[in-house]
Amino acid sequence: MKKLTIDSFRGKSVDEIKKTIKKNISAADPKINAYLEAFDIDKFEQGKGLLANIPFAVKDNILIKGMISSCASRMLADYKAPYSAFVIEKLLSEGAMITGRTNMDEFAMGSSTENSAFMTTKNPLNEEYVPGGSSGGSAAAVASGMCAFALGSDTGGSVRQPAAFCGIYGYKPTYGVFSRRGLVAYCSSFDQIGVLANSIEDIAMVSSVMNDKDPYDLTSYLDRELKELGKIKYTDSVFKSGIIGVVNTFEGIPVSPEIEASYKKLVGELRKMNLEVVNISPPFLEYAIPLYYVLSAAEAASNLARFDGVKYAFNKRSASYQKLLMKTRGEGFGREVKRRIMLGTFVTSSGYKDEFYKKANRLRTNMKKSYDALFSNIDYMLLPTTPTPPFKLGEKIDDPVAMYYSDAFTTFANIIGIPALSIPYDTDPKGLPIGMQVLSNVKRDVDLLTFCANLVRKLK
Amino acid sequence: MSKELFPVIGLEVHLQLKTEKKMFCNCKNSFENKPNINICPVCTGQPGAMPLMNRQALRFAGEMANALNCKINMFMRFDRKNYFYPDCPKNYQITQHDFPLGYDGEFFFFSEKRQYRIKIQRVQMEEDSAKLNHIGDDLSAGSFIDYNRSGVPLLEIVTGPDFEDAEAACAYLEFLKRTAKYLEISDCSMEKGSLRVDTNISLTGQKGSLPGYKVEIKNLNSFIAVKNAIEYEMERQRGIINSGNSSSLCDETRLWDAANKKTLGMRKKETESDYRYFPEPDIPPLFIQDKNISELKESTKLTPFFAMNQLINTFKIEIGDAYVITAEKQFYEFFTETSKYTSQYKKIVNWLTGDVLFNLRKKGIDLSGSKLTPKELGGIIERIESGALTGKIVKELMPELIEGASVDKLVEKKGIKPISSGGELDSLIRGILKKHPEEVKAYRNGKTGLIGFFMGEVMKGTKGQAEPRRAKEALLKILENKEE
Ligand SMILES: [Zn+2]
Numbered sequence: 001m002k003k004l005t006i007d008s009f010r011g012k013s014v015d016e017i018k019k020t021i022k023k024n025i026s027a028a029d030p031k032i033n034a035y036l037e038a039f040d041i042d043k044f045e046q047g048k049g050l051l052a053n054i055p056f057a058v059k060d061n062i063l064i065k066g067m068i069s070s071c072a073s074r075m076l077a078d079y080k081a082p083y084s085a086f087v088i089e090k091l092l093s094e095g096a097m098i099t100g101r102t103n104m105d106e107f108a109m110g111s112s113t114e115n116s117a118f119m120t121t122k123n124p125l126n127e128e129y130v131p132g133g134s135s136g137g138s139a140a141a142v143a144s145g146m147c148a149f150a151l152g153s154d155t156g157g158s159v160r161q162p163a164a165f166c167g168i169y170g171y172k173p174t175y176g177v178f179s180r181r182g183l184v185a186y187c188s189s190f191d192q193i194g195v196l197a198n199s200i201e202d203i204a205m206v207s208s209v210m211n212d213k214d215p216y217d218l219t220s221y222l223d224r225e226l227k228e229l230g231k232i233k234y235t236d237s238v239f240k241s242g243i244i245g246v247v248n249t250f251e252g253i254p255v256s257p258e259i260e261a262s263y264k265k266l267v268g269e270l271r272k273m274n275l276e277v278v279n280i281s282p283p284f285l286e287y288a289i290p291l292y293y294v295l296s297a298a299e300a301a302s303n304l305a306r307f308d309g310v311k312y313a314f315n316k317r318s319a320s321y322q323k324l325l326m327k328t329r330g331e332g333f334g335r336e337v338k339r340r341i342m343l344g345t346f347v348t349s350s351g352y353k354d355e356f357y358k359k360a361n362r363l364r365t366n367m368k369k370s371y372d373a374l375f376s377n378i379d380y381m382l383l384p385t386t387p388t389p390p391f392k393l394g395e396k397i398d399d400p401v402a403m404y405y406s407d408a409f410t411t412f413a414n415i416i417g418i419p420a421l422s423i424p425y426d427t428d429p430k431g432l433p434i435g436m437q438v439l440s441n442v443k444r445d446v447d448l449l450t451f452c453a454n455l456v457r458k459l460k
Numbered sequence: 461m462s463k464e465l466f467p468v469i470g471l472e473v474h475l476q477l478k479t480e481k482k483m484f485c486n487c488k489n490s491f492e493n494k495p496n497i498n499i500c501p502v503c504t505g506q507p508g509a510m511p512l513m514n515r516q517a518l519r520f521a522g523e524m525a526n527a528l529n530c531k532i533n534m535f536m537r538f539d540r541k542n543y544f545y546p547d548c549p550k551n552y553q554i555t556q557h558d559f560p561l562g563y564d565g566e567f568f569f570f571s572e573k574r575q576y577r578i579k580i581q582r583v584q585m586e587e588d589s590a591k592l593n594h595i596g597d598d599l600s601a602g603s604f605i606d607y608n609r610s611g612v613p614l615l616e617i618v619t620g621p622d623f624e625d626a627e628a629a630c631a632y633l634e635f636l637k638r639t640a641k642y643l644e645i646s647d648c649s650m651e652k653g654s655l656r657v658d659t660n661i662s663l664t665g666q667k668g669s670l671p672g673y674k675v676e677i678k679n680l681n682s683f684i685a686v687k688n689a690i691e692y693e694m695e696r697q698r699g700i701i702n703s704g705n706s707s708s709l710c711d712e713t714r715l716w717d718a719a720n721k722k723t724l725g726m727r728k729k730e731t732e733s734d735y736r737y738f739p740e741p742d743i744p745p746l747f748i749q750d751k752n753i754s755e756l757k758e759s760t761k762l763t764p765f766f767a768m769n770q771l772i773n774t775f776k777i778e779i780g781d782a783y784v785i786t787a788e789k790q791f792y793e794f795f796t797e798t799s800k801y802t803s804q805y806k807k808i809v810n811w812l813t814g815d816v817l818f819n820l821r822k823k824g825i826d827l828s829g830s831k832l833t834p835k836e837l838g839g840i841i842e843r844i845e846s847g848a849l850t851g852k853i854v855k856e857l858m859p860e861l862i863e864g865a866s867v868d869k870l871v872e873k874k875g876i877k878p879i880s881s882g883g884e885l886d887s888l889i890r891g892i893l894k895k896h897p898e899e900v901k902a903y904r905n906g907k908t909g910l911i912g913f914f915m916g917e918v919m920k921g922t923k924g925q926a927e928p929r930r931a932k933e934a935l936l937k938i939l940e941n942k943e944e
Contacts, residue, residue, distance in 0.1 A: 062508075063507070063508050069507070071507075076507070079507070081508075082501055082506060083501055083506075085508065180508075180510060181508060181509070181510050182508040183508055184507040184508050185507070185508065185742075187741075188741035188742050189741035215512070216510055216512060217510050217742075218510070218511070218512070218513060218742065218743055218744055219741075219742065219744060298738060299738075299741060301542075301736075302540050302542050302552050302736075302738070305542060305544065305550065305551035305552055306505040306507070306549065306550045306551055308544065308546075308551060310546050310605070311504060311505060311549060311605075312506070321544075321545075321546050325544060345736065348542075348736040348738055349734055349736060350734045350736075353736070357738065
């Protein structure tokens with residue numbers, strides 16, 4: 001299987017690129033099911049700009065004007081987007097070509113892409129295994145040469161975890177680097193669009209195109225350094241000034257022996273390279289999962305309230321508004337989505353709000369402070385991306401809590417808004433990929449990308 | 461025996477702000493034309509749409525909060541109020557729950573009789589809902605939804621439960637409306653729904669203590685409805701309490717039935733609605749700067765309260781007249797402008813509220829359509845005072861004066877001249893007295909009540925062109941001097 005980078009398309013004609021993509025999709029996708037819909041790219045006309053003719057796939061919760069945007073839900077199965085997401089506009093303005101919309105866990109809720117209402121995506125490296133989730137379709141498409149890069153969304157690890165499971169790079173920037181306008185909201189204060197690709201250079205390139213202050217997203221901002229980042233600088237000086245925090249034990253979080261062994265191997269390599277490595281214990285890490293599920297469910301219940309059958313998309317015509325609501329939502333949403341809506345409604349209800357929602361929010365504030373303090377002593381933090389290597393299809397689907405723990409190392413980055421990059425580092429004894437995650441403090445995205453690119457080159 | 465009961469009344473007012481754009485999107489703030497033309501992904505609740513922040517709405521809200529003497533939250537946040545209703549496109553409303561723009565205010569206001577003061581609990585910003593247009597009276601036939609109104613900026617103003625009667629509540633509403641109109645932030649039309657009022661009423665046996673129940677009245681479409689509903693509801697509750705059934709009073713929402721002049725039970729609130737408020741994650745908190753607040757405080761925008769005080773204290777106008785003059789900002793401004801040309805302040809009030817207003821109404825225009833300048837009116841009043849003109853002449857000329865004609869030119873053109881020279885008036889009076897020797901004799905023998913008769917004759921004889929006060933003086937002089 002050939003992994004495609006942006007550079008591998010440079011100098012090729014648009015027709016050649018189309019031919020490659022169509023060939024790869026028809027060869028791989030019938031087995032993998034990465035795309036909910038592969039677009040008719042023959043309609044694409046010669047692109048102009050920094051990403052001219054570069055093929056990319058889009059997670060199905062990011063709107064593309066005139067195309068269906070289903071969030072892999074029955075609820076939006078026929079919903080045609082009335083406008084394009086800000087990041088889509090940015091990429092199209094630089095000439096990039098959309099290959100299609102990719103499968104995902106319904107409304108981005110899940111860690112295996114098995115919660116899609118339409119189909120199951122397989123891990124391209126071993127079809128018995130999940131590709132991770134919720135951006136599993138995007139990760140599988142990148143890993144199997146069906147596009148050069150893909151957009152995903154990362155609310156608790158949904159870009160990094162599938163990237164790790166599919167052996168590619170996955171980047172979740174600082175909260176606000178990419179406008180969320182046109183990203184169907186799951187948990188607005190955690191959601192970030194992310195990039196999945198086969199190289200850090202590609203991630204940097206795409207990110208510099210997509211970053212901007214969007215006047216229509218009050219939480220977005222322009223990162224001037226990122227915007228002007230052309231090529232990544234390769235220099236040993238990044239190692240001289242970078243202190244890396246590593247952990248000795250994963251207290252409170254069950255980690256599989258393969259992951260632990262790989263992690264220790266990487267820490268050993270760093271030390272051998274004479275990098276400045278210090279031991280840390282990431283504060284409140286063991287609380288990240290419960291906190292994440294309280295706060296994300298609370299916001300999800302509210303964000304998904306708009307799907308009522310009144311205005312657009314799926315509806316079950318009924319004699320009363322109450323019946324319309326219950327039938328539409330009862331049939332339109334899948335099991336996991338309903339579970340989180342109920343959970344979110346519960347934790348914000350009077351009588352329980354103090355005990356759950358408010359307590360979680362206080363903890364979130366404390367976490368932010370603690371990590372800010374921690375990052376005054378270190379520049380980067382190294383953690384595994386996932387506590388286990390890829391698991392089998394069906395293995396965890398009936399055990400939601402086990403599934404939730406797939407994100408044990410990723411959610412805290414969303415909780416405190418810091419950037420993180422998952423790097424394909426190793427393989428387990430079965431040959432399945434293992435990813436490692438590097439994180440840094442907020443708004444240090446360019447440092448993070450530069451450091452990781454240099455590190456990857458050194459490790460080779 | 462019935463004990464004394466004290467009403468506890470609070471008002472919640474929603475004002476639509478007349479900003480150019482909606483609260484959280486760039487759609488035009490206009491919803492009187494065709495349905496669903498001023499809409500976008502934000503105000504129709506499309507997936508992925510995010511709210512903007514309307515700075516003009518913020519400023520308008522700040523000005524109102526300032527006029528209500530509220531404290532301004534330096535840390536201001538928006539919250540989501542979660543509830544399902546077909547007119548609410550996101551099924552949550554963006555509002556301000558924990559940190560409203562203004563709080564702890566104190567509003568000073570007037571009626572035509574007295575000054576009042578009321579506590580303002582909060583002034584909060586939020587978005588309006590879409591409009592449901594039901595097909596027929598029966599809801600089951602379905603409804604059309606017009607999203608033009610969805611997302612229009614609203615200001616909610618909540619008073620303390622401190623009104624003691626319907627009169628005070630209505631005076632508050634009238635003055636609040638004037639204040640918003642002076643600040644030019646809202647049309648304040650109850651008819652069009654840009655001003656909406658909900659009333660909370662209960663009765664307490666002990667002044668100052670809140671009873672254990674609260675009745676909310678909705679569907680109040682005019683100030684008269686507010687007054688009638690409060691009075692009806694007070695009587696209804698009094699009846700229940702006096703008949704020993706006070707335990708049957710509970711928190712409920714009642715509807716005002718204007719046709720039958722009574723409130724109707726709508727729903728009992730057994731449990732408080734749980735709106736599951738939480739901070740709106742799509743709008744970062746706003747940190748209001750000291751300089752923004754001092755800018756607000758130093759705002760020189762005129763308020764009706766300031767205008768009333770000016771009229772009463774500086775111009776010594778009676779409260780009732782001041783209340784009429786301040787009904788509209790342009791009236792008050794016309795008054796103060798005119799006061800630069802004459803110090804006969806009471807006369808300005810009389811002319812403005814009398815003949816000027818009368819003639820404007822007759823023509824169906826307001827003061828801004830009048831061409832009568834304050835300078836002209838001031839000059840006219842001065843000349844009446846000096847006897848160079850009479851009120852009667854000015855009255856007759858007023859229709860032309862509001863068209864912009866100059867009084868001097870009119871007088872000259874029409875050949876109207878007040879009889880003002882002493883000699884002319886005196887000989888006229890003497891002529892009249894000669895015609896009525898019997899009455900003159902009777903007057904001089906003490907029947908002084910006849911003065912009215914003589915005045916009538918004099919005015920008739922002069923065709924109203926004599927200034928009455930001067931005419932009377934001259935008449936008295938001649939009668940008392942026993943001149944023949
Ligand atoms: Zn709009």
